[in-house]
Amino acid sequence: MGYIRQGRYANEITNGMRRKRVTATQLASQARISLPYLSQILSGDRNPPSPEITRRLASLLGIEPLKLHYLAGHIRVTDPRLQKLLQAASDLSGDELDDVIRRIRAIAAERRRKR
Secondary structure, three states: OOHHHHHHHHHHHHHHHHHHOOOHHHHHHHHOOOHHHHHHHHHOOOOOOOHHHHHHHHHHHOOOHHHHHHHHOOOOOOOHHHHHHHHHHOOOOHHHHHHHHHHHHHHHHHHHHHO
């Protein structure tokens, strides 16, 4: 996985910790991982964890799971246009992502009506 996405994963976890006001010790305990392992993830010394640990971290920190899985490199996208879309969407909040999804569905529905 690229360094930029790895750094963004760590930043997302750190921001989530700030929002939820949890310490690294608390998060590690709640996520059932060791504190040294979490510290390595946060410092960028380790690659993002497995999908299961990523799911737990997302749940504990109130982070959109799809966003965190994408930043972890668990989701592979080969179409460059979809890569750009996901990259742009990775900075959005959950509500903003829901809005984008509604808009995409509306565009698709309009296109089907025109056929």
